């Protein structure tokens with residue numbers, strides 16, 4: 001399978017970005033953008049259309065929650081599905097993320113199958 005969807009993975013850990021990118025590539029996605037934090041991601045998004053955003057929570061410059069809030073206030077980005085990949089697994093943190101516009105979340109460490117399930121669901125791939 002190959003998919004033409006464009007995906008951005010936002011994480012300050014290059015290792016985590018590589019894991020996510022490799023997993024997505026194995027699933028058939030080839031159009032994958034990267035950013036180290038929210039500020040860089042906004043810069044990338046201003047120049048590229050993406051179909052789904054996969055973002056970390058804890059990052060320098062602009063953390064994932066602030067990034068999500070910023071996106072949801074902008075009509076250009078209000079409808080883009082956002083998957084948060086986080087170590088913040090406390091129920092209240094998850095609720096905070098969802099309340100602020102995250103569509104779904106994956107708790108680190110995660111399996112390729114979990115990432116696939118959540119990404120496919122948000123892109124409506126069956």
Ligand SMILES: [Mg+2]
Nearest residue numbers: 012056058059
């Ligand atoms: Mg981080």
